[in-house]
Amino acid sequence: MNKLGFGYLRLPKIDEELDYEKINQITDAYLAAGGIYFDTAYSYLGGKSEEAIGRCLSARHPRDSFMLASKLAGYDAKSIDDCWAQFNTQLSRCGVEYFDVYMLHWLNKKNYTIAEKYDEFGFLQQLKDKGLAKKTGFSYHDTADLLDEILTKHPEVDYVLLQINYLDWESDAIQSRLCYETCVKHGKKVIVMEPVKGGSLANIPDRAKEILKEIDENATPAAHAIRFAQSLENVEIVLSGMNSLEQIEENMRQITPMPEKEMAILQKAVSVIKGATAVDCTACGYCLKHCPKSIAIPQYFKLYNEYKRNPNDDWKIIPVYDSLILKNGAASECISCRRCENNCPQKLPITKHLADIVQAFETKE
Ligand code: SF4
Numbered sequence: 589m590n591k592l593g594f595g596y597l598r599l600p601k602i603d604e605e606l607d608y609e610k611i612n613q614i615t616d617a618y619l620a621a622g623g624i625y626f627d628t629a630y631s632y633l634g635g636k637s638e639e640a641i642g643r644c645l646s647a648r649h650p651r652d653s654f655m656l657a658s659k660l661a662g663y664d665a666k667s668i669d670d671c672w673a674q675f676n677t678q679l680s681r682c683g684v685e686y687f688d689v690y691m692l693h694w695l696n697k698k699n700y701t702i703a704e705k706y707d708e709f710g711f712l713q714q715l716k717d718k719g720l721a722k723k724t725g726f727s728y729h730d731t732a733d734l735l736d737e738i739l740t741k742h743p744e745v746d747y748v749l750l751q752i753n754y755l756d757w758e759s760d761a762i763q764s765r766l767c768y769e770t771c772v773k774h775g776k777k778v779i780v781m782e783p784v785k786g787g788s789l790a791n792i793p794d795r796a797k798e799i800l801k802e803i804d805e806n807a808t809p810a811a812h813a814i815r816f817a818q819s820l821e822n823v824e825i826v827l828s829g830m831n832s833l834e835q836i837e838e839n840m841r842q843i844t845p846m847p848e849k850e851m852a853i854l855q856k857a858v859s860v861i862k863g864a865t866a867v868d869c870t871a872c873g874y875c876l877k878h879c880p881k882s883i884a885i886p887q888y889f890k891l892y893n894e895y896k897r898n899p900n901d902d903w904k905i906i907p908v909y910d911s912l913i914l915k916n917g918a919a920s921e922c923i924s925c926r927r928c929e930n931n932c933p934q935k936l937p938i939t940k941h942l943a944d945i946v947q948a949f950e951t952k953e
């Protein structure tokens with residue numbers, strides 16, 4: 589089996605511009621390896637992700653050779669007319685006449701209130717009735733209790749897109765297992781995002797790698813993470829943001845379902861990985877557009893995690909930070925407005941972590 593879907597979010601770039609030649613290559617390689625499912629959203633890369641779908645996928649491959657999912661930024665809508673305007677823009681950017689799956693993006697308590705206020709679930713149903721969306725659903729970032737409430741009120745949706753990976757499986761904040769079990773209870777199929785947690789489960793400490801060798805000594809850490817998510821019975825698609833031919837080749841290998849015994853070994857690695865990760869950032873970038881100081885939050889967190897793992901490497905890590913702050917706000921420029929925290933799906937205390945970064949990177953001689 590292989591349930592891998594191609595997430596068009598972390599696309600290859602050259603100097604901040606999308607590298608369309610490379611995107612063509614990896615799109616073709618994914619299709620040639622038997623993949624068919626592509627995922628994008630109105631807001632991904634400020635609209636450039638959907639434009640890349642139009643240019644690299646739908647303009648170059650027959651419409652019936654792939655499935656396409658996109659998402660409505662319903663949290664920005666103020667009426668059904670706004671929803672239609674966004675949707676029509678999406679069709680045009682993607683160069684298609686319908687979506688195979690269409691979702692409300694990023695439901696949480698606040699965005700669910702907006703979705704109900706403007707009848708966005710009714711909008712999804714209209715799309716389905718008109719044949720403009722074959723299936724519907726929503727991506728979700730909140731508690732299992734609220735998910736239960738939403739699915740009870742809206743049994744008409746087909747899918748829920750959940751953050752699932754073995755690190756977050758028992759997390760109190762993300763509630764991956766509880767949310768998955770809520771979907772099972774309501775008979776909903778699950779699509780998985782962040783199976784490798786923004787790439788962090790591809791780069792785990794050596795001690796955790798040793799533990800995972802008990803499962804298969806030849807598999808990479810990323811392969812273990814993807815296999816875990818694919819092994820859950822109600823999971824239909826596992827999205828991965830691939831940006832190289834090597835990743836496509838590795839991720840599209842045939843996968844055998846992971847038995848419970850091997851899942852338990854993964855959980856043994858969790859405490860080692862958590863102990864070595866200072867900031868649990870997935871590099872999704874959702875915080876960035878809200879920061880009035882243009883602070884490069886995920887890039888600083890990545891450097892800080894490297895620093896906490898190897899404090900003696902500060903001589904090479906701090907110069908990278910110094911060069912980043914020439915083009916972006918420094919951590920010390922944070923004014924604690926907390927707009928970023930209100931938009932972080934991982935619910936990270938970003939301002940506290942930035943204060944730690946100031947101590948680590950800006951106070952050293
Ligand atoms: S709290 Fe700091 S990092 Fe967050 S949005 Fe405000 S200024 Fe930017």
Ligand code: SF4
Pocket residue numbers: 868869870871872873874875876885886931932933934935936938
């Ligand atoms: S801090 Fe939060 S919102 Fe920002 S990139 Fe990391 S996980 Fe995403």
